Amino acid sequence: MSLIRVDTGAGRLTLGALTTMACTIGRSGACLAEAKREGDGCTPLGIWPIRGVLLRPGKVVVTGLRLPWRWVRPGDGWSDDPADPAYNRPVRLPRAYSAEKLLRADDAYDIIVILGHNDAPPVPGRGSAIFFHLSEGRPTAGCIAVDRADMLRLLPLLAPGDRMEIL
Numbered sequence: 001m002s003l004i005r006v007d008t009g010a011g012r013l014t015l016g017a018l019t020t021m022a023c024t025i026g027r028s029g030a031c032l033a034e035a036k037r038e039g040d041g042c043t044p045l046g047i048w049p050i051r052g053v054l055l056r057p058g059k060v061v062v063t064g065l066r067l068p069w070r071w072v073r074p075g076d077g078w079s080d081d082p083a084d085p086a087y088n089r090p091v092r093l094p095r096a097y098s099a100e101k102l103l104r105a106d107d108a109y110d111i112i113v114i115l116g117h118n119d120a121p122p123v124p125g126r127g128s129a130i131f132f133h134l135s136e137g138r139p140t141a142g143c144i145a146v147d148r149a150d151m152l153r154l155l156p157l158l159a160p161g162d163r164m165e166i167l
Contacts, residue, residue, distance in 0.1 A: 001161040004050075004132075004154075006144055008043060008166060013146060015157060021150040027139035030166065033117070036127040036142075038082055043142050044127055047165045049116035050158060054102065059110040064156035072109070076102040082124035089122065100129050108136045111151050115144075115164055132164060 008030040013023040028041035036044040053069035077099035079086045084097035113132035135145040
């Protein structure tokens with residue numbers, strides 16, 4: 001079982017002694033998980049299990065992936081509406097509640113590593129869609145992001161049971 005460490009102050013992500021890379025966090029910095037609120041732009045501190053990976057067809061080729069994964073399809077979304085019974089869960093679009101579209105115009109969601117923040121069970125309003133994804137050269141909405149080359153180097157090293165520690 002591996003632990004990815006994210007030093008939010010230094011903007012560095014490490015896995016073991018040899019794998020270190022720059023990363024970006026939320027536009028509002030980091031906050032205690034208990035203080036995390038939907039839409040606050042804050043990256044929640046804590047240790048989060050890695051649940052699986054979503055990949056965008058035609059935009060990425062990953063070999064040797066050991067984590068559970070699937071292709072993102074048109075209409076895939078992630079509920080970010082605290083009033084939604086499916087809050088902080090994958091959903092199909094369109095829907096009556098607000099949800100983040102997983103097929104985006106930019107490349108940030110070409111690779112999405114799902115982190116187990118606020119999902120067992122989800123508490124409405126305490127933060128949704130905290131992902132580890134590709135960097136677009138700017139702060140995230142609360143996620144952790146790295147450059148494409150770094151993500152492609154890191155993904156084959158990850159396995160079921162691995163976790164991400166955000167500190």
